[in-house]
Amino acid sequence: MPREPYSDLLALMAVAEERSFTRAAARLGISQSMLSHTIRELEARLGVRLLTRTTRSVSVTEAGERLLRVVAPRFKDIESELRHVTELSETPAGTLRITATEHAIDTLLWPKLSGILAAYPKIKVELSSDYAFTDIVQGRYDFGVRLGDGLTRDSSAVRIAPDLQFAIVGAPSYFAAHAMPATPQELTNHACINLRFPTRGNLYAWELKQDQSELNVRVDGQLVFNGIYQIVNTALSGYGLAYVPEDLARPHLESGRLLPVMKSWWRTFPGYHLYYSNQRETSRAMQILIEALRYGE
Template sequence: MPREHYSELLALIAVARERSFTRAAAQLGMSQSMLSHTIREMEARLGVRLLTRTTRSVSVTEAGERLLDVAAPRLKSIEAELRSIAELRDVAAGTIRITATDHAIDTVLWPKISGILAEYPQIKVEMSADYALVDIVQGRYDFGVRLGDELAKDISAVRIGPDMRAAIVGAPAYFASHPMPTQPQDLVNHDCINLRLPTRGNLYSWELKKGQREMSVRVEGRLVFNGIYQILNAALSGNGLAYVPEDLVQPHLASGALLPVLKPWWRKFPGLHLFYSRQRGASRAMRVLIDALEYKKS
């Protein structure tokens, strides 16, 4: 089979999986116009329509489904075999793709990964900041990072961080015109800064716990972000109360730039875990990262 035919199949698989030329082009590292041209050439050569395009969506035709049913598993098998052969080398090498939140990347992943790049010059790392609960197999990631209580049962995982608490904080400027909450029910009367979850599209409820009492509070406010660093900055500016990781706000609490709110109710969560597909297993390069990132209690 000519080399360009492999490229066409990979392009078709990407578009079919993403249901979007824009997302597929970004994943393949090519322009959207080049991707469209590749698919059109493939359809013209075969004489059948493989994709149905509208202004809002892309779907696979019956002919496209038939081709994908045969080609996709075989290409996946070839990729797996190439990876296994590459593992026969004496050195760890290859590109490792990781999806995690920006907070996990900044505080856990990058501080340790940066230290091993010099030791393993043939390892490349791509980190994607995302708050969605991404399917790492479908997204073609080697690793994902989630809290311990968010892990599925059919994956392999290793703890990479200690337990963490979610803190509720506000700036002195905010409390100059608002009373300090004394119980969780008071939060409904405050301007709270919300986090929009991309996976479901809804706002994240603030999870609280005191002793054996647990509650989930749906707060209201004028500001909504899809990242905790923006939420932190808004709280520092006095624009409302924030629900963010304690380690992120600890310097601001120490300096007095932020004040703790309902501290007895701050909930502790299982630490961050690095997870990967159990079926695919871990390559030599992946094992290097696992060993470097594994959390060890001091």
């Protein structure tokens, strides 16, 4: 049997890991139709079905699982060796993929990354903005960024920011027609702007704390977003109350465009952490990024 192109096997691995032709095609940088054609050709040459397709999902057949069980580790070994070879060069190089929220990217990562990229021109960085709590191993990311209380035990983490306080705010125009709430229970009577987490699918419950009392309040309103900046802008327009990072609200609070609400209930969270799989070795490029972002140094 002639040697098969490695790209076919990489395509199969991507679909199996993503469980989606759409996401796999985006990851590989090719069209969905080209990816489907590649998989069909591979199945035709092997004479066996490797994937089971439905209108909603993609799963791996028994034959596909057997093939991937043997092939996938080999490719990971090859990738590891290629990274080691790259490390032998005098200049750190490679592409680092990071998933983080837009708030972390704009206020924390980019201000420091701009200096790293200038100092190490052969290091490339790909930033993916989302609130999806992405599995960095499955998504093939080198790093993720989360608040300290959202980390898992199967990862290594480095603190890269101070504690982060969240604030409840509203515009003067909103309070021209609504009374200022005094208790968490009163929030349910107000128009609140919600944040939806893509992966979990649910709306974020506002996490409040006053002294030793902690509450998760599920609020309601006309608007739901999947990004913090949109929530801030909508609050500025007077469409309801918002629960956002205090540093984003601060300029508007100082200017009077937003007003603080129930400040004694504002909660502080452990700051952003850069995390990565503890099952892989860190490259020189990764080490440079970790040290540059490390908080307090």
